[in-house]
Amino acid sequence: MDHVMNLTRFPTPAPAAITSPDSYDDHRDQGTPLIIDNGSTNLRFGFASSSTPHFGPNAVAKYKERKFNIPLLLFGDAIDAESGAKSQTRTPWEGDVLLNFDALENALDYAFITLGIDTPSVDHPILMTERLSSPLHSRSLTSELMFEQYSAPSVAFCVDSVMSFYHNNLQPHKSAFDSDGIVISFNTASTSVIPILSGKGIMSHAKRIPWGGSQATEYLLKSIQLKYPNFPTRVTSTQCSWILQKFCEFSPDYPYLLRTLKHPLNLRASERVIQFPFALPVVEEKTEEELARITEKRKEQGKKLQEIAAEKRREKLIQKENDLKHLLDLKESRGQDGKREWNHTLQSEGFDDDAGLDETIRKLEAELKKARKKDEDVGDEVMEEPSFPLVDVSDADLDEEGLKEKKKQKLMKAGYDARIRAKREKERDKEEREAEEKKEEEERENDLEEWAGKLRKEQEALMNRIKDRARRKAALSDRKSALAQARMKNIATLAADDRVPKKKRKAGGEDMFGADDADWAIYRKINTAAESDEEEDMSQLQAVEQKLLAYDPTFTHQNTHASITTQRSALISAFRPLYEEGDVQGHARIHLNTERWRVCETWFSPGMAGVDSAGLGEVLQNVLASFPDSDKGRLVKNVFVTGSPSYIPGLIPRLQNTLRPILPPEMPLEIVRAADPSLDAWRGMADFAKTDEFKYVSVTKAEYEEWGGERIKRWWGGNSNSSVTV
Structure with a gap:
């Protein structure tokens, strides 16, 4: 497909950068606040005195490297470097709730190592984010991890979006933060709305929706x-x-x-x-000799298959001719026996009555005629006339074996005569077809436009006939449609047929349906499957279209019946364009609208x-x-x-x-x-950690040991006043 406007290819992922730990010398024994933005997607961490934090995907994976049999603990982008580690990936978050504290501990270990902290404990006040209306046990377990595992001197929790608002609205010349506004925070697993008046988050009126x-x-x-x-x-x-x-x-x-x-x-x-x-599929290039050898081999295989198919067609044709001969002989012997003996003979042959026998003969004759037309080899075969010496010999002059051979030769002669007739019919049809083609060629050469217009009208008539047939089938499938109701009325009329007296019908009298040709017209109306000319119409339509494609320059494949019927509406085609079969590049495209x-x-x-x-x-x-x-x-x-x-x-x-x-x-x-929606929350936390207010909103280790992890200090940037969310 040529329409490739606004085409964008996926960028090649950059390899994971190998970073060395920072120097810890500038922060050793300084008590610099440590800022951790524990997001669902990314973990951002760094000292409050830094201008930008370290950050990476908030995911860890425990993986055993196979080559050297070394256990690895991978974090963030490093997981993509090991294909086997992706299935072992875990995150601290389950949706919008902090649940996997083992993964959180591994992520914090990575953060502290990256920051170069080499002391037994983390001797820095910590300011860490949490989600709006986080469960109390999540904060309690996080506090326990910070105080028990890392021996932090103090920990404070804040809502990330409020700190982003704080950073963007902070006015250095003012002693206190008193900005107003309403914060709309688009998070990974939720979206929250927090009103802020006079620099304080009104958490009791904050709301959150479970969509992010x-x-x-x-x-x-x-x-x-x-x-x-x-x-x-x-x-x-x-x-x-x-x-x-x-x-x-x-x-x-x-x-x-x-x-x-x-x-x-x-x-x-x-x-x-x-x-x-x-x-792209790899195409193996072959030499001319190999191509010639493959072509010759395919010709031989095709010839063998044609011979096998021709032999099978001959066998089936002979079998059908023998069956037809047998049934015709059976029909000729109808008047030789009494009615009872004749009915017994019919039942022994598998027929209920004479109508069944006549119908089978009619079907066999139609099948034979059709098979002879399809047999392409009949006209090309050079058939030598076989001899059937026993056909004209009287039965009285033959013994039992001779009679069997005579019967066999009669059947073979019937088959041979049928093939000769078929050959003559085919030759006659061929002559008529050649005459029609010659006449058509003259018309095309004399006036191409008139000839093409005639064929286009014929194509339109055939397509309308096929469309009407499909519409009729669809209408008949709906029992409430007018056509289906008319069909039921015809069936009821046939059931009340008075051509056979009522008493005779009750006594099992002969059904006269089919005696009149009009009966079969009614049959076609009531029978949804009686569309015998559908295949013939399709074949004729294809022949007309092939002629138009060959000689009419204005007639293209887009005008054919197949293209018109399979062509979707312009809106659906624009919604999802189709590519040709074999277009690997096109099939690997996604069209977004x-x-x-x-x-x-x-x-x-x-x-x-x-x-x-x-x-x-x-x-x-x-x-x-x-x-x-x-x-x-x-x-x-x-x-x-x-x-x-x-x-x-x-x-x-x-x-x-x-x-x-x-x-x-x-x-x-x-x-x-926000000036930088990804990092402004961390920068706002760093700004706040530098103020005197920070130490008053933090829970110290002594308070933790006294009151436990449930200890909460109410302040304007935390969750202490939040209400039940929606």
Whole structure:
């Protein structure tokens, strides 16, 4: 297929970088706060004095290297370096809940080693993120890990999106943080809405929906699998995550967009083509001698197969001719015996009555005629006339063996005579066909346009006949259709046929159906399978189209019946273009069009993906409804979006169209995105850890030993005031 606009190939993954641990000398015995952003996708960690953190995929794998038999503990990108380690990958998170604390411990070990910490304990205050409305036991077990395993002096927990808001709205000249706004955090497994007034998160009014980047990625993967059920390459969640970030976008007005994409040209213009890796088939080049030898071998094999098929056709033809001869002889002997003896003879031959015998003879004659027409070798064979010396000898002059041989020769003679007749019929048909072809050639040479128009009309008539037949079959399959009801009426009429008196019918009198030719017309009307001319119409249609393809330059394969019937609508063709058979490169492409917007729309309508939850617009409306207009105006004046999915284009216009109708016209609305949605949460935590307030919100080791892991300190950036989520 030539249409490859907006074609993008998957980037080649870069090899995992080998990093050496940092120097710990600058932080030794300094008590520099340690910042850990424990995200579902990425782990970001570093000292508060650093400008940027270390980060990598938050996943670990325990793997035993086979070559040297060495056990390995791999973290992040290093897992991709060992193909066998991918199946052993584990993450600390299960959805949006921190559950796998063994994996968390392994990830923290990696972080502390990378930071160069070589002391028996981690002698640094720790500020660590947690999800909005995290279960209390998750925080308790994390605190236990920090204090018992690493002997940290203090630990504090915060909500990552609030700290991202803090970093982007921090005003250095002010002594206290007092910014207002509403935070929309697009996380891996959820999306949360947190109102902030006077620099304090109102966690009691925060809401969360169970839809995030991972669910959107899986939804995109299922959409691709549904659209391409036989895709030659396995599409992974990692690839779908890249597609989501690269090609998907929010639509300001999704219903209007769908109405626009109903036009095939608009749908085609909106598509993005993704080229997956593929391998071209290796074609073995052969020498001319090898090709000639293979061609000769194929000819010999084809000749043998033709001979075998011809022999089988002859055997079947002779068998049918013998059967027909036997039945004709049986029919001729009908008047020689009484009625009882004749019925007994019919039953011994497997017939119920004379009509069954006549029908079998009629079928055999039709099959023989058809077989003789299909036998291509009859006209080409040079048949020598065999001799049948016993046919004309009287039965009285022959013994028992002679009579058997005479009967055999009579059957052979009947078969030979039938073949001679078939040969003559074929020669006559050939002469007629040649005359018709010559006449047609003269018409074509004299006026090509008129000849082509005549054949096009014939093609159209045949296609209409085939279409009407298909429509009739479809109508008959619906018992409520007018055609099906007329069929039932005809059946009822035949059942009440009065050509045979009622008393005679009850006594088992002879059924007169078929005595009149009109009966068979009725039979065709009521019999859904009686379409004997369908094969003949198709054969004739193919012959007409072959002539048009050969001589009419304006008639192409797109005009043939096969192309017209198999051609899908323009909209479906634009939705998923087809590639020719054998196009390996084309079959390894995915065409994205409506999926680009449908996947993103699920944040506002999770029901599209089968999730029973309110959408982001409804949640925002519920949160804002909890505040008076004065506070609502302070919130919507700074709508702050963060998280990696906030990079997706079109999000801010979509939120504008969602919030503007539910706000008073005079109320200002401003939506901003975090300067760096991926790292601003960590930077905000580093900013906060440098303030004097940090030590007052941290739980010290002494407080842990006194009160246990459930010890909580209420503060504006933590979970202490959160309510039950939706």
